[in-house]
Amino acid sequence: MAVYTDVNENELAAFLSDYNIGSLTSYKGIAEGVENTNYMLHTTKGLFILTLYEKRVNVDELPYFLELKRHLAMKGLLCPQPVAQKNGDMIGELAGRPAAIVTFLEGMWIRSPDVSHCEELGTAMAKMHLASVDFPMSRANDLSVQSWRPLWNLSKDRADNFSAGLVDEVEGDLALFEANWPTDLPRGVIHADLFPDNVFFLNNKLSGFIDFYFACNDILAYDIAICLNAWCFEKDGLFNMTKGAALLRGYEKIRPLSAAEREALPILAHGAAMRFMLTRLYDWLTVPDGSFVMKKDPTEYIRKMRFQRTIISPSEYGLDLAGL
Amino acid sequence: MAVYTDVNENELAAFLSDYNIGSLTSYKGIAEGVENTNYMLHTTKGLFILTLYEKRVNVDELPYFLELKRHLAMKGLLCPQPVAQKNGDMIGELAGRPAAIVTFLEGMWIRSPDVSHCEELGTAMAKMHLASVDFPMSRANDLSVQSWRPLWNLSKDRADNFSAGLVDEVEGDLALFEANWPTDLPRGVIHADLFPDNVFFLNNKLSGFIDFYFACNDILAYDIAICLNAWCFEKDGLFNMTKGAALLRGYEKIRPLSAAEREALPILAHGAAMRFMLTRLYDWLTVPDGSFVMKKDPTEYIRKMRFQRTIISPSEYGLDLAGL
Numbered sequence: 001m002a003v004y005t006d007v008n009e010n011e012l013a014a015f016l017s018d019y020n021i022g023s024l025t026s027y028k029g030i031a032e033g034v035e036n037t038n039y040m041l042h043t044t045k046g047l048f049i050l051t052l053y054e055k056r057v058n059v060d061e062l063p064y065f066l067e068l069k070r071h072l073a074m075k076g077l078l079c080p081q082p083v084a085q086k087n088g089d090m091i092g093e094l095a096g097r098p099a100a101i102v103t104f105l106e107g108m109w110i111r112s113p114d115v116s117h118c119e120e121l122g123t124a125m126a127k128m129h130l131a132s133v134d135f136p137m138s139r140a141n142d143l144s145v146q147s148w149r150p151l152w153n154l155s156k157d158r159a160d161n162f163s164a165g166l167v168d169e170v171e172g173d174l175a176l177f178e179a180n181w182p183t184d185l186p187r188g189v190i191h192a193d194l195f196p197d198n199v200f201f202l203n204n205k206l207s208g209f210i211d212f213y214f215a216c217n218d219i220l221a222y223d224i225a226i227c228l229n230a231w232c233f234e235k236d237g238l239f240n241m242t243k244g245a246a247l248l249r250g251y252e253k254i255r256p257l258s259a260a261e262r263e264a265l266p267i268l269a270h271g272a273a274m275r276f277m278l279t280r281l282y283d284w285l286t287v288p289d290g291s292f293v294m295k296k297d298p299t300e301y302i303r304k305m306r307f308q309r310t311i312i313s314p315s316e317y318g319l320d321l322a323g324l
Numbered sequence: 325m326a327v328y329t330d331v332n333e334n335e336l337a338a339f340l341s342d343y344n345i346g347s348l349t350s351y352k353g354i355a356e357g358v359e360n361t362n363y364m365l366h367t368t369k370g371l372f373i374l375t376l377y378e379k380r381v382n383v384d385e386l387p388y389f390l391e392l393k394r395h396l397a398m399k400g401l402l403c404p405q406p407v408a409q410k411n412g413d414m415i416g417e418l419a420g421r422p423a424a425i426v427t428f429l430e431g432m433w434i435r436s437p438d439v440s441h442c443e444e445l446g447t448a449m450a451k452m453h454l455a456s457v458d459f460p461m462s463r464a465n466d467l468s469v470q471s472w473r474p475l476w477n478l479s480k481d482r483a484d485n486f487s488a489g490l491v492d493e494v495e496g497d498l499a500l501f502e503a504n505w506p507t508d509l510p511r512g513v514i515h516a517d518l519f520p521d522n523v524f525f526l527n528n529k530l531s532g533f534i535d536f537y538f539a540c541n542d543i544l545a546y547d548i549a550i551c552l553n554a555w556c557f558e559k560d561g562l563f564n565m566t567k568g569a570a571l572l573r574g575y576e577k578i579r580p581l582s583a584a585e586r587e588a589l590p591i592l593a594h595g596a597a598m599r600f601m602l603t604r605l606y607d608w609l610t611v612p613d614g615s616f617v618m619k620k621d622p623t624e625y626i627r628k629m630r631f632q633r634t635i636i637s638p639s640e641y642g643l644d645l646a647g648l
Contacts, residue, residue: 003355008435009525025430025526028364031327031353040352040364042371042430106349106366111332201333202349 003029005037005052005095012050015094018085019101021045032197035213037097040104047104049080052097057213059091059098064139065212066090066100068132068189075131077124078208080105107200107207118231118243120206121199122250125191125227128209129220130255132189141192141216143275145181149174151278158285163302170274173309177271182219182264190223191215195230221261224251225268228317229276229304237303245318262314262321269317270308277301327353329361329376329419336374339418342409343425345369356521359537361421364428371428373404376421381537383415383422388463389536390414390424392456392513399455401448402532404429431524431531442555442567444530445523446574449515449551452533453544454579456513465516465540467599469505473498475602482609487626494598497633501595506543506588514547515539519554545585548575549592552641553600553628561627569642586638586645593641594632601625 007027016024022045030038030049037052053062066082073081080102082090092099110117143151152159152170159166191198193214200207224247232243251257280298287295315321331351340348346369354362354373361376377386390406391414397405404426406414416423434441467475476483476494483490515522517538524531548571556567575581604622611619639645 006435009432010436024432026428026432026524029355031355047366104350108333108348108350111330112334200350 003031003037003039004054005097007039007050007052007095011095015092015099016041016043018087018092019083020086021048021083021101033211041101048083049102049104050094050099051102052094052099054097057098061139062091062098062100064137065215067137068135068212068215069102071135072128072131077128077131078105078206079212080208080210105200105208105210107202109197109199110201111196113196113231113243115243115246116204117201117206118227119246119250120201121194121227121231122224122247122252123254124199124206124209125194125223126251126254128191129188129223135189139216141190141218143192143214143279144216144218144222145177145271148177148271148274148278151282155278155281155285159281162281162285163299166302169306169309173270173274173305177267177274180267181271182260182267185219185221185261185264186258187217188220189215190218190220192218192223192226194223194227219264219268220255221257221264222268222272224248225265225272226276228265228269229273229301229308232317233304233307237300239307239317241316241318243318245320248317248319262319265314265317265319266308266311269311270305273301273305273308277305327355327361327363328378329421331363331374331376331419335419339416339423340365340367342411342416343407344410345372345407345425357535365425372407373426373428374418374423375426376418376423378421381422385463386415386422386424388461389539391461392459392536392539393426395459396452396455401452401455402429402530403536404532404534429524429532429534431526433521433523434525435520437520437555437567439567439570440528441525441530443570443574444525445518445551445555446548446571446576447578448523448530448533449518449547450575450578452515453512453547459513463540465514465542467516467538467603468540468542468546469501469595472501472595472598472602475606479602479605479609483605486605486609487623490626493630493633497594497598497629501591501598504591505595506584506591509543509545509585509588510582511541512544513539514542514544516542516547516550518547518551543588543592544579545581545588546592546596548572549589549596550600552589552593553597553625553632556641557628557631561624563631563641565640565642567642569644572641572643586643589638589641589643590632590635593635594629597625597629597632601629 022043024043026042027039030040035056036054039050041048041050069079070082072079083101084090085092090100198211199209227247228244232240234240277298280296280301283295284298346367348367350366351363354364359380360378363374365372365374393403394406396403407425408414409416414424522535523533551571552568556564558564601622604620604625607619608622
């Protein structure tokens with residue numbers, strides 16, 4: 001649930017006077033989203049989304065996220081577009097927080113994606129990877145392999161109580177990642193959080209991506225690895241190879257993977273499971289129950305991490321190796 | 325925060341196929357509201373609100389609320405309008421819950437109402453009271469004086485721990501209400517929950533009321549009494565007589581109060597403070613912290629109850645008694 005900051009009508013009116021988006025007729029807090037406060041604005045010019053950036057977001061990084069959305073849209077990719085103030089700024093201040101307005105992206109996120117959704121996701125992700133090749137800004141992934149051990153150390157003491165044996169498992173995995181994490185794969189801008197709730201569809205066609213606040217420069221295939229975990233497991237915890245195959249097929253229609261990228265998929269997917277397990281475990285053990293942060297049970301990603309640890313060949317994701 | 329029930333795109337599409345409201349382009353959970361789950365729907369025909377009625381709502385009472393909104397709108401009062409299904413029904417089922425769609429009411433609720441807002445509120449409330457004189461349905465107020473003692477008994481054991489002396493106070497007040505609650509004042513349909521977040525304004529004009537799910541047949545002046553508590557206290561806890569005067573003046577422009585109604589205002593406002601104190605206290609002491617129900621600290625209404633207990637004359641609310 002994501003209204004951490006209430007905005008009153010007077011401060012909102014003052015804020016909107018810096019924009020050319022018509023006159024406000026209503027605004028409502030949106031329940032979705034876990035990091036920031038989002039309002040849907042209805043004005044005489046249409047619908048917009050207002051985001052107030054809460055304390056987990058580093059203000060200095062906002063230009064990267066907003067310029068990236070603008071860059072992608074100029075290349076024809078669908079995502080919310082930052083709306084500039086009359087003076088050209090894309091970031092203002094509202095209720096003591098950095099705030100920005102973006103255009104409203106039509107579409108809905110799919111609660112139970114099917115095979116065709118996975119294929120479309122792969123295609124759109126590959127287009128995004130290609131479209132951002134010439135994006136001039138850069139941002140390190142602060143949730144990649146180098147951050148996992150410090151994050152883990154904050155949960156480690158309580159981890160075996162949460163899930164028996166977890167400490168030995170994670171220690172083993174971290175040593176593996178630190179020794180073997182790929183360093184020479186193609187890099188570029190990745191979304192890094194393409195969970196189903198950040199991908200909109202309209203009439204069963206992908207209508208765009210939202211929520212670029214984890215976007216960064218990293219290994220392109222790591223974005224695929226995150227999606228294999230987020231889109232291709234069934235509710236019973238089993239990996240659906242048909243969905244994995246569709247995701248990879250959709251991706252390779254636009255950007256075929258190199259042999260090195262294919263071979264790296266198992267370790268990347270294993271690491272991606274670790275990354276989401278670690279942030280969820282930390283929140284679960286650390287964030288007080290009374291807080292508004294939506295905590296997700298880390299168990300799902302402990303299971304995915306265990307699954308990924310067993311994978312030897314990318315063909316186990318459904319990747320067609322026939323052409324190699 | 326009010327998304328108790330997530331709705332997936334397939335069940336929503338099936339539900340909407342029973343309506344003539346165009347084709348869905350997006351839906352988002354709304355954070356406001358404490359009793360039910362609300363989604364904002366955007367379709368090719370505009371904006372709508374979808375409500376899923378959660379377990380606190382009695383399904384048998386839904387026709388009263390929905391028909392009342394239809395009745396008021398026919399009389400020219402602004403409120404969300406129920407949208408009927410193709411077969412004429414106003415209530416369907418979605419995600420295992422009764423569900424209804426209403427038109428989208430433009431406007432915003434005022435976080436810090438000023439004197440002019442209070443006057444407009446009074447006027448609109450009086451119009452609503454007159455417009456519902458010929459509303460044919462009836463619903464008892466299940467949160468009126470007869471329900472307060474049973475509700476109190478569920479919290480009484482823990483009440484002194486919450487606020488020292490509360491048990492003696494409430495027992496005294498309940499005896500007072502049970503002996504003296506007015507029985508011969510004009511009755512009709514009241515909203516019974518006209519807090520600022522249920523009253524929308526657009527360009528500083530009242531644009532309508534929402535959330536009729538406490539509406540019932542009761543003493544008309546009790547609706548005023550609820551608003552004296554909800555609109556006319558400042559954040560420091562002091563009653564603002566200028567706001568009280570404006571509310572009553574606005575009301576009497578449309579529907580002048582009888583001498584008996586005026587004299588009853590102190591006991592009605594005292595009782596109204598009791599009613600909201602009791603539900604908040606019950607939720608505070610009883611609803612588990614982990615639940616999604618938004619609990620409100622009862623302290624604010626304990627203070628209002630104490631204030632109202634001291635009131636002898638309606639002139640203390642700012643009521644102009646010169647004409648009497």
